[in-house]
Amino acid sequence: MNRRQFIMTSLGTGLGLSLGITLYPVVTATKASQLTAAEMVFDAFLPALLMGALPADNQLAQQQLLATRKAAIEFLPFLPLTQQQQLSQLFLLLEQELTRLALTGNWLSLNELPVQTRLGLLSAWRDSYLALLQQAYCGLRELLFAAYYGQPPHWAALNYQAVEFNRYG
Amino acid sequence: MDDPIRQGLARGWKHIDAATLSKDEQYEADIVIVGTGAGGGLAAEILTQAGFSVIMLEHGALNSSSDFKQQERWAYPHLYQDGAGRKTKDQGIAILQGRTVGGSTTVNWTTSIRTPKNTLGYWREHFGLDFSGDNSLEPFFDLASGRLNISQWHMSPNLNNLALKNGCEKLGWQYTIIHRNVNGCANLGLCGMGCPINAKQSMLVTTIPTALDGGATLISRISARNFEWQGDKIQALHAVPVDEHYQPRQGVNITVKARHYIAAGGAINTPALLLRSKVPNPSGRLGKHTYLHPSLISGALFAEPINGHAGAPQSVYSDQFVWPESDNMGFKLEVPPVHPVLMATKLIGMAEQHAHLMKQFNNLQVMIALLRDGFAEQAQGGTVELDSNGEPQLDYPLTDYLFAGAREALLAMAELQFAAGAKAVMPIHADGQLYKSWPEAKAAIMALPMAIYRTTLASAHVMGGCNMAMDASKGVVDMQGRHHQLKNLSVFDGSTLPTSLGANPQLTIYGLVWRNSTLLANWLHGNQ
Ligand SMILES: Cc1cc2nc3c(=O)[nH]c(=O)nc-3n(C[C@H](O)[C@H](O)[C@H](O)COP(=O)(O)OP(=O)(O)OC[C@H]3O[C@@H](n4cnc5c(N)ncnc54)[C@H](O)[C@@H]3O)c2cc1C
Ligand code: SF4
Numbered sequence: 162m163n164r165r166q167f168i169m170t171s172l173g174t175g176l177g178l179s180l181g182i183t184l185y186p187v188v189t190a191t192k193a194s195q196l197t198a199a200e201m202v203f204d205a206f207l208p209a210l211l212m213g214a215l216p217a218d219n220q221l222a223q224q225q226l227l228a229t230r231k232a233a234i235e236f237l238p239f240l241p242l243t244q245q246q247q248l249s250q251l252f253l254l255l256e257q258e259l260t261r262l263a264l265t266g267n268w269l270s271l272n273e274l275p276v277q278t279r280l281g282l283l284s285a286w287r288d289s290y291l292a293l294l295q296q297a298y299c300g301l302r303e304l305l306f307a308a309y310y311g312q313p314p315h316w317a318a319l320n321y322q323a324v325e326f327n328r329y330g
Numbered sequence: 331m332d333d334p335i336r337q338g339l340a341r342g343w344k345h346i347d348a349a350t351l352s353k354d355e356q357y358e359a360d361i362v363i364v365g366t367g368a369g370g371g372l373a374a375e376i377l378t379q380a381g382f383s384v385i386m387l388e389h390g391a392l393n394s395s396s397d398f399k400q401q402e403r404w405a406y407p408h409l410y411q412d413g414a415g416r417k418t419k420d421q422g423i424a425i426l427q428g429r430t431v432g433g434s435t436t437v438n439w440t441t442s443i444r445t446p447k448n449t450l451g452y453w454r455e456h457f458g459l460d461f462s463g464d465n466s467l468e469p470f471f472d473l474a475s476g477r478l479n480i481s482q483w484h485m486s487p488n489l490n491n492l493a494l495k496n497g498c499e500k501l502g503w504q505y506t507i508i509h510r511n512v513n514g515c516a517n518l519g520l521c522g523m524g525c526p527i528n529a530k531q532s533m534l535v536t537t538i539p540t541a542l543d544g545g546a547t548l549i550s551r552i553s554a555r556n557f558e559w560q561g562d563k564i565q566a567l568h569a570v571p572v573d574e575h576y577q578p579r580q581g582v583n584i585t586v587k588a589r590h591y592i593a594a595g596g597a598i599n600t601p602a603l604l605l606r607s608k609v610p611n612p613s614g615r616l617g618k619h620t621y622l623h624p625s626l627i628s629g630a631l632f633a634e635p636i637n638g639h640a641g642a643p644q645s646v647y648s649d650q651f652v653w654p655e656s657d658n659m660g661f662k663l664e665v666p667p668v669h670p671v672l673m674a675t676k677l678i679g680m681a682e683q684h685a686h687l688m689k690q691f692n693n694l695q696v697m698i699a700l701l702r703d704g705f706a707e708q709a710q711g712g713t714v715e716l717d718s719n720g721e722p723q724l725d726y727p728l729t730d731y732l733f734a735g736a737r738e739a740l741l742a743m744a745e746l747q748f749a750a751g752a753k754a755v756m757p758i759h760a761d762g763q764l765y766k767s768w769p770e771a772k773a774a775i776m777a778l779p780m781a782i783y784r785t786t787l788a789s790a791h792v793m794g795g796c797n798m799a800m801d802a803s804k805g806v807v808d809m810q811g812r813h814h815q816l817k818n819l820s821v822f823d824g825s826t827l828p829t830s831l832g833a834n835p836q837l838t839i840y841g842l843v844w845r846n847s848t849l850l851a852n853w854l855h856g857n858q
Contacts, residue, residue: 213685232403238575239413243717280681287760287783295783296421303675310674310688311403319691321639321670324518326331326526329399 198252199237203230203305205259209279210305214318225315233308251297258282331527334539335394343542345392348552348571354583359385359547360854362567362588364554364603367433368839369823370594371533372474373847374541380851384546385586386538387569389576389595390430392550394534398524402671405523407575409437411599418712418726422782423624425724426790427596429576430524431550432534434596435836438790439521439643439667440510440530442480443833444471445841448653452705457828458800459809467841474840478511478531485517488641490665493630493695495646497750503650510642511836519640519667553578555720557591557607562817564591590818590854593796594843597621597825601714601795602722604806610815616806617714619797620724621830622789623700626661626736627676628743629687630695630752631764637692638668651742652702652832659709659735661699662832663743668696676786678762687756697747699739704794704829706731711830714795728787733780736787740778744771760784791835796825811846820850 196204207226208215215222237245262282263274286298309315316322339345360382363370370386378384393408406414411427418425428434445467453459461467474480487495487507498505515529528535542548551572558566569584593600601617609616648663666672670691677687687694703709712726740757747755748768755771756764759778765771778785799805802814807826813819822843824835831838 210680211685213682214688236407236413236415238577239407240415241412241717241721242577242719243721243723244412244415283680292420292783299421299783302680306674306684307402307406307671310670311401313401316670318685318689319670321691323400323639323669324520324526325400327396327399329401329404 198256199234199249200230202252202255202259202301203233205274206279206283206301207305207309209276209283210302211309212276212280214309214315225309228312228314229305229309232311233304236304236308248300251300255297331395333394333396334528334535335392336396338539338542341543344545344547345542346547346549347392348549348569348584349573351571351582351584354585356585356587357385357547357549358587359383360588361385361590361592362387362586363592363594363822364567365389365433365594365596365599365823366431366533366538366548367428367594367596367823368435368533368836369596369843370592371432371435371537372840372843373592373594373822374546375537376844376847377851378541378544378546380855382851382854384541385588386541386546386548387552387554387586388431388433388548388550389553389572390428390550392431392548393436393524395524395526395528398526400520400523400526402523402669405437406671409524419715419723420725420782422728423622423726423787423789425598425622425792426788427598427792431538431548432532435532436524436534437522438532438836440512441644441647441664441834442475442478442509442511442837444468445838446652446832449829449831449833453828457798457804459798459828465809467845470841470844471837473844474837475509478536478840479513480509480511480531480837482507483510483642483645485642487645488517488519488638489636490638490641490668490695491644491646493632493636493747493750493752494648494663494665494697497746498648498650500749501746503648503746505646505648505650508645508647510645515642517641519643521643522667522669549584551576552584554595554603555606556603557609557819559607559609559816562815564816564818567591590820590850593819593821594823596823597792597795597827598714598722598724600821600823600825602716602720604796605714605716606720609813609819611806612815613799613803613805615797615804617795619704619711619828620714620726620795621704621711621793621827622726623662623791623793623830624703624732624736624787624789625701626699626739626743627758627786627788628697628699628740628747629677629756629758630697630747630750631690631754631756632693632695632751633753635692636695638665638694638696643667648746651738657706658738659706659731660702660832661735661739661742662702663746664698664700666696666698668694676758676788678756678758678760678786695747695750695752697743699743700791701732701735701739702830702832703732708732711794728782733785736785737775737778737780740775741772744768744775758786791830793824793827793830793835796821797828798826799828810849811842812850820846822846
């Protein structure tokens with residue numbers, strides 16, 4: 162078995178089982194080359210951050226990931242310009258870091274990075290001595306969780322219902 | 331559902347949505363007010379009724395009960411500063427402030443508390459501000475209470491608040507049933523997204539409509555950029571429209587001229603406006619000493635559902651620890667409303683751990699402890715600076731003193747939650763876990779590393795940065811909110827507070843602004 166097959170197998174058994182989904186549905190929906198750095202970064206981290214929250218049904222999980230990425234992207238312009246500038250620099254850096262990781266790990270592309278590697282990266286930032294990385298962890302986590310849990314279709318497991326006086330959208 | 335805003339607009343209110351303007355404009359009035367929150371909204375009513383022509387400028391949009399969507403994904407970007415993404419400069423503290431007509435009062439949680447005696451005593455001693463006798467704020471608190479229908483909450487607290495009450499009773503700790511500014515509240519728990527039935531007596535549905543009915547003009551979606559001044563007088567205010575994401579837009583310039591100018595953009599934003607204007611600042615205090623009531627959070631799992639999203643968000647508080655005998659940092663205990671985004675972003679962990687906690691959403695009881703900053707030497711708050719776009723950043727250093735208070739606060743909340751019957755308690759801290767008993771939680775919290783990014787801190791109370799003081803060397807404005815150097819400038823908002831309060835700020839601001847608007851009206855009449 163070559164390295165790639167080995168990884169795919171381990172994904173299929175270990176992570177695939179625990180997640181119940183194919184891991185990288187978002188990236189397959191759009192050509193990677195057409196994605197912005199922000200989208201690449203969101204796609205890389207969303208399946209990891211949302212492990213355990215995404216539904217078992219593969220198609221549903223894909224929909225939720227796409228909707229979350231879209232919500233996160235749509236939220237960014239509401240942030241102050243300076244924060245937006247800092248974030249776009251961060252996304253570029255992270256995209257490079259992820260690509261580097263993928264290359265050194267011999268994965269064919271970014272979307273094959275095992276979910277544990279992605280989680281490991283996030284934990285490393287959280288526990289880093291560098292304020293910048295800790296901020297990246299907190300910021301990304303908050304942005305993506307807000308984008309996910311802001312959406313009524315994702316409240317099923319929470320059993321939360323908002324009284325609706327005026328329809329959203 | 332009656333919508334007083336839509337009805338008023340149909341009656342012919344003067345409202346200009348600056349975002350729709352395509353060429354430069356100039357306006358003139360007796361008085362221009364920047365910001366329509368607790369301070370600006372109340373001042374607009376009092377000054378209009380005193381016979382002055384008033385123009386109100388508001389960065390946010392004119393949203394009303396017909397516009398409010400009962401979802402956080404709508405409310406945060408449209409009703410909050412920076413889409414509720416405002417943070418201190420090093421991102422150690424998350425800050426909630428309103429940005430819509432009515433300011434933070436449109437989204438606040440309706441807790442109404444008079445300024446604590448200890449706080450007033452501190453101001454007298456350190457800033458020469460004597461609010462006693464003829465200068466007492468009590469008559470103005472009475473007026474504000476009447477105007478905004480402030481009274482003690484008469485329904486039973488929701489289970490989130492009840493846990494606070496029960497825990498206090500068990501431990502023999504002080505607690506108080508909260509007074510709220512509501513009229514016909516249906517106990518919905520949606521205050522933070524704008525009250526859908528206009529029960530909350532925010533500035534949006536009380537004073538601003540009266541001002542508009544009295545002939546005032548409201549310009550929304552406009553950002554006041556700077557005052558033009560010479561000698562001891564302001565000559566004009568310069569502003570620009572904002573775009574659909576509330577970002578200041580170049581290309582259209584709006585000038586407003588008035589006899590008197592009132593800055594009421596709230597703490598952080600009012601100091602920023604004055605910093606951009608480079609107004610005289612001999613005390614060196616402009617933007618400095620900005621306080622946050624930095625707040626710790628503690629989650630608790632209960633066997634039965636708590637449903638912290640339903641019911642009046644705040645109805646009980648405890649002052650057991652606000653004024654400790656020691657020099658330690660005091661803190662007030664309250665609970666927040668619990669909605670999915672607020673919860674998900676504040677809860678610790680990620681992946682399975684986070685998802686597991688979120689699944690117990692309805693069984694989570696959440697407590698907050700608000701640290702009383704601004705009193706001790708080691709808690710002198712933060713400094714507002716301008717970034718390269720002229721927007722404010724609050725540099726708020728987190729001191730060891732503050733972290734010592736934070737640890738005590740986490741301990742008190744855990745003890746209280748167990749006393750109230752929690753099965754497990756989890757301090758909101760990157761290294762925190764669910765602890766099954768008070769001794770276990772106590773030992774763990776004692777060992778938690780108290781540090782930035784690990785200890786979650788948030789604020790919904792921003793105060794100071796243009797502090798009042800009798801002596802011009804100790805403050806930016808005087809006891810009447812009048813700028814010490816610029817004669818036709820007043821600051822009527824939370825930025826004038828010389829310390830944090832140790833209590834939720836809105837009623838203090840109403841009392842001060844009622845007093846100071848009345849004094850200003852008399853002075854302007856006398857000077858005509
Ligand atoms: C979620 C939340 C819950 C809260 N709960 C409570 C509570 O239960 N009880 C309590 O006492 N307090 C509460 N508060 C705090 C309280 O509402 C505020 O302290 C109070 O409203 C502050 O009044 P203010 O006049 O200083 O500013 P704000 O009410 O914040 O109003 C300032 C307004 O000025 C506008 N503005 C700023 N700069 C400019 C500019 N340059 N140009 C044009 N417009 C500008 C802003 O957009 C904003 O609308 C809460 C706050 C929040 C955010
Ligand atoms: S609890 Fe509901 S009805 Fe009552 S004031 Fe808040 S939002 Fe309005």
